[in-house]
Amino acid sequence: MPDHTDFLKLTSRDPLSLDALYAAHGERGFANPAWEGAVSRVLIVRLSPFRDVERSTPHEFLFREARAAMPGAYLDFSFFPTLRDRSVLGRAGVPWMHGVASRRGAVDFDVVLVSNSYTLELVNLAPFLAASGLPPSRSERDRSASDGSARYPLIVLGGSNAMASAAAYDDASGDSLVDAVYFGEGEGSVGRLVAGLASASREGADGRLAGLASLTREVVGFWPTAIRLTVAQAKARPDAYPVGAPPVIAGEEAGTSRLEITRGCPSFCSFCFEGWERKPFRERPLGDVIAEALRLKAGTGADTVELASYNFNAHSDVVAVIRELHKAFWAVSFQSQRVDILARSPGLVRYEVAAGKRSFTVGVEGVSARARAYFSKELAEADLRAVLERIVREGAREIKLFYILSGFEDAGDMAEFSAFVGWLRALLGALPSPPRVMFSAGELIRMPFTPLAYESLILDEAPFAVVRARFDAAVAGAGFESRAPERFDEYCLSQVLALAPPGSYGLLLAMAARGYVYDRALSRGAWEFARAWLDERGILSGAFMGEKPRDYPFPYPFLTPVASREHVYRRFLDVKESRERTTCLGGDCAGCGACSDADVSGVSERAFLAAHRLDEASERDLRELEAVVAAKRKPYEAWVGAALSREAACAPPAYAAASFRKALYAAVPALVDTVWTAEDAFLKSKAGLERLPGAWGDTVYRVLSSAPIATSVLEAAGYVVLESAPVPERLFLELRLPGASIAEAVRLVADFLNASAIPHTLRKEASGSAFVVSDKGRKKGNVLEARVALGDDGAVVGLVCGRKYDVSMLIAAVAKRRLAFDLRAALADDGRAAG
Numbered sequence: 001m002p003d004h005t006d007f008l009k010l011t012s013r014d015p016l017s018l019d020a021l022y023a024a025h026g027e028r029g030f031a032n033p034a035w036e037g038a039v040s041r042v043l044i045v046r047l048s049p050f051r052d053v054e055r056s057t058p059h060e061f062l063f064r065e066a067r068a069a070m071p072g073a074y075l076d077f078s079f080f081p082t083l084r085d086r087s088v089l090g091r092a093g094v095p096w097m098h099g100v101a102s103r104r105g106a107v108d109f110d111v112v113l114v115s116n117s118y119t120l121e122l123v124n125l126a127p128f129l130a131a132s133g134l135p136p137s138r139s140e141r142d143r144s145a146s147d148g149s150a151r152y153p154l155i156v157l158g159g160s161n162a163m164a165s166a167a168a169y170d171d172a173s174g175d176s177l178v179d180a181v182y183f184g185e186g187e188g189s190v191g192r193l194v195a196g197l198a199s200a201s202r203e204g205a206d207g208r209l210a211g212l213a214s215l216t217r218e219v220v221g222f223w224p225t226a227i228r229l230t231v232a233q234a235k236a237r238p239d240a241y242p243v244g245a246p247p248v249i250a251g252e253e254a255g256t257s258r259l260e261i262t263r264g265c266p267s268f269c270s271f272c273f274e275g276w277e278r279k280p281f282r283e284r285p286l287g288d289v290i291a292e293a294l295r296l297k298a299g300t301g302a303d304t305v306e307l308a309s310y311n312f313n314a315h316s317d318v319v320a321v322i323r324e325l326h327k328a329f330w331a332v333s334f335q336s337q338r339v340d341i342l343a344r345s346p347g348l349v350r351y352e353v354a355a356g357k358r359s360f361t362v363g364v365e366g367v368s369a370r371a372r373a374y375f376s377k378e379l380a381e382a383d384l385r386a387v388l389e390r391i392v393r394e395g396a397r398e399i400k401l402f403y404i405l406s407g408f409e410d411a412g413d414m415a416e417f418s419a420f421v422g423w424l425r426a427l428l429g430a431l432p433s434p435p436r437v438m439f440s441a442g443e444l445i446r447m448p449f450t451p452l453a454y455e456s457l458i459l460d461e462a463p464f465a466v467v468r469a470r471f472d473a474a475v476a477g478a479g480f481e482s483r484a485p486e487r488f489d490e491y492c493l494s495q496v497l498a499l500a501p502p503g504s505y506g507l508l509l510a511m512a513a514r515g516y517v518y519d520r521a522l523s524r525g526a527w528e529f530a531r532a533w534l535d536e537r538g539i540l541s542g543a544f545m546g547e548k549p550r551d552y553p554f555p556y557p558f559l560t561p562v563a564s565r566e567h568v569y570r571r572f573l574d575v576k577e578s579r580e581r582t583t584c585l586g587g588d589c590a591g592c593g594a595c596s597d598a599d600v601s602g603v604s605e606r607a608f609l610a611a612h613r614l615d616e617a618s619e620r621d622l623r624e625l626e627a628v629v630a631a632k633r634k635p636y637e638a639w640v641g642a643a644l645s646r647e648a649a650c651a652p653p654a655y656a657a658a659s660f661r662k663a664l665y666a667a668v669p670a671l672v673d674t675v676w677t678a679e680d681a682f683l684k685s686k687a688g689l690e691r692l693p694g695a696w697g698d699t700v701y702r703v704l705s706s707a708p709i710a711t712s713v714l715e716a717a718g719y720v721v722l723e724s725a726p727v728p729e730r731l732f733l734e735l736r737l738p739g740a741s742i743a744e745a746v747r748l749v750a751d752f753l754n755a756s757a758i759p760h761t762l763r764k765e766a767s768g769s770a771f772v773v774s775d776k777g778r779k780k781g782n783v784l785e786a787r788v789a790l791g792d793d794g795a796v797v798g799l800v801c802g803r804k805y806d807v808s809m810l811i812a813a814v815a816k817r818r819l820a821f822d823l824r825a826a827l828a829d830d831g832r833a834a835g
């Protein structure tokens with residue numbers, strides 16, 4: 001059982017992008033039991049690097065579900081390594097897929113849960129497994145289990161791309177990259193599933209299969225790839241939400257909680273995978289939303305909440321949701337909303353601006369009315385213009401307009417688009433400081449289980465190039481910016497993998513063997529290789545490329561989606577005839593099949609949708625929200641002393657601050673209602689990071705609240721309350737240099753003092769050396785005294801600094817020599833710094 005702790009901890013090796021995570025989360029991180037004593041070990045894996053997924057929640061969701069079901073399990077996270085990390089890990093023989101807390105490779109876990117968010121991530125799966133000591137194919141892993149030569153974890157894939165993951169499965173042979181797939185919403189099911197998987201993983205080969213088979217009877221949506229059976233896509237009960245707090249991961253996003261206030265989509269856009277795969281639209285009652293938000297705040301120390309729903313503005317209480325969240329959080333941000341709802345709820349734009357929203361993303365999708373009808377977008381040009389006028393009038397700083405190019409746009413469509421762009425230019429032209437406007441246009445990927453899956457495919461660039469050239473010319477002609485969300489080769493590979501023609505599984509293995517990955521961009525040459533590979537085998541046949549009939553054998557034919565295939569096909573026929581169908585939100589049921597008529601929480605899903613009304617923001621709502629926001633400009637302020645741990649010092653300030661707030665709420669639960677935020681005012685402040693890089697020890701937090709906090713309350717909880725921000729007359733620093741000699745440390749300090757023009761003399765002492773700083777040097781207010789002595793594992797430098805403390809140059813010199821170091825700061829003399 002290899003343990004890569006030493007390598008991953010080592011500070012003298014090349015840096016890794018996850019160093020802050022390794023440092024902050026020790027073996028007992030994420031409330032884990034000791035590795036050896038854990039009832040089971042589960043690795044939650046993202047197929048993209050941490051920097052690209054830390055703003056998303058699937059790994060947190062899996063953690064919450066699994067933790068609630070298995071308090072005694074060891075739960076850990078693994079992220080696809082960046083290019084540099086892949087190289088460093090590969091050279092050192094450390095598996096790419098390893099836990100950031102345990103530092104154990106994936107082979108040491110019982111269960112590996114792979115979260116697949118989008119189609120191109122599938123390219124990473126086989127190389128990720130192979131570079132982690134896991135044979136990429138299930139058959140190979142099974143063979144090893146049968147002959148007893150090796151035992152591997154059960155690997156299960158789920159996530160928002162699960163329904164488009166068929167390329168990871170070979171229907172002809174039944175082989176697969178993973179042992180099982182989970183289709184659909186996991187709320188209320190994943191915990192039970194993971195517990196069952198952990199139990200099955202302990203069995204021999206036959207017992208494992210029997211265990212997986214038995215789970216198919218218990219958990220809707222679960223499909224072991226070795227078993228052919230019909231599977232229904234899982235749909236969570238309206239009241240099923242994860243319980244328990246998500247883990248606080250040591251990244252930039254540690255201070256933000258993401259909150260689902262609605263689930264699913266009420267619209268029927270013909271291209272949209274999420275819109276069809278997440279049905280029906282459901283919403284969480286206002287009281288539950290606020291209670292959950294406060295639980296998240298207490299459990300994570302978050303000071304920002306993000307509404308992480310596809311269509312947050314469809315919530316029938318969205319106005320109250322935003323207001324109440326603003327009362328509890330320092331900031332409220334919104335992810336994604338529908339423009340047609342903004343058009344139908346006129347006060348919402350103004351209300352959102354009052355709530356702090358300055359950047360608006362508008363999914364227009366179609367370049368013309370005809371194109372929008374093809375996409376079933378339900379967005380008339382008059383409504384689009386009205387919404388944009390409102391956004392501009394309310395003072396937005398940025399507007400992003402998103403389009404999809406089908407490749408079928410003609411000159412008439414593009415002329416309409418040019419006219420629209422010209423209108424927008426004229427609208428903004430009158431403004432002294434207009435918002436920045438960005439246009440984005442990506443090629444349409446025909447996703448499975450959507451109406452446009454039946455549409456013919458275009459993998460040649462020529463038709464798109466014509467449309468794109470006109471698009472870019474219109475945008476540039478009006479002085480706006482435009483960009484493409486992905487390269488054309490990335491679109492092509494996405495398109496093929498999403499509809500997964502027979503042979504796609506072999507393609508993924510062949511691409512892995514050539515070292516192709518997707519890491520912010522697809523490896524150059526990957527699509528050319530894939531295209532040649534597919535052409536050699538005649539896979540891009542007319543049947544696959546052309547328009548598809550009702551009975552076309554799409555992948556995952558055994559899967560029953562929440563929205564019926566029959567309905568989806570009928571919508572395709574509608575689209576072909578330019579027949580747009582309206583949402584069922586507050587209207588008639590279109591019979592997609594997603595709703596249950598069972599009375600789950602007082603009203604059936606269908607009845608809820610029929611009775612739904614969009615929310616409006618009145619003048620009174622606006623005044624109330626403005627009052628809450630205005631109060632944040634003059635918050636109550638308290639200064640609280642705290643200890644910044646060595647581990648948190650390595651992480652971004654957001655993590656340290658969230659950890660402080662979480663501890664504060666645990667010590668004084670009533671403060672969850674009144675504290676808006678608390679930020680480090682010393683070690684992790686901008687100045688602290690610059691002048692005392694990497695320091696841990698005494699620090700001070702500035703606590704901002706909606707009501708005064710009694711000093712006695714904080715003191716009773718063990719906090720030291722200060723009167724103001726720290727401006728230390730004396731700062732005591734201890735710099736430990738493990739492995740460094742006294743002579744080396746003396747040289748470093750002398751060079752630093754000389755470079756800082758601090759005159760000094762060096763004096764030998766019994767225990768080491770002392771630097772006597774001249775009066776002129778002391779007047780600079782930086783280093784007042786310095787000593788070097790020998791500690792347990794190397795040289796120790798003690799520094800006493802004045803108000804203008806700044807050891808950044810000393811730390812830079814230490815880092816340049818690739819010496820490990822540990823810098824501790826104390827606001828009071830504890831006898832260490834002066835030696």
Ligand code: SF4
Pocket residue numbers: 279280281584588589590591592593594595605606609610
């Ligand atoms: S079943 Fe009817 S009401 Fe429910 S989501 Fe589908 S169309 Fe809407």
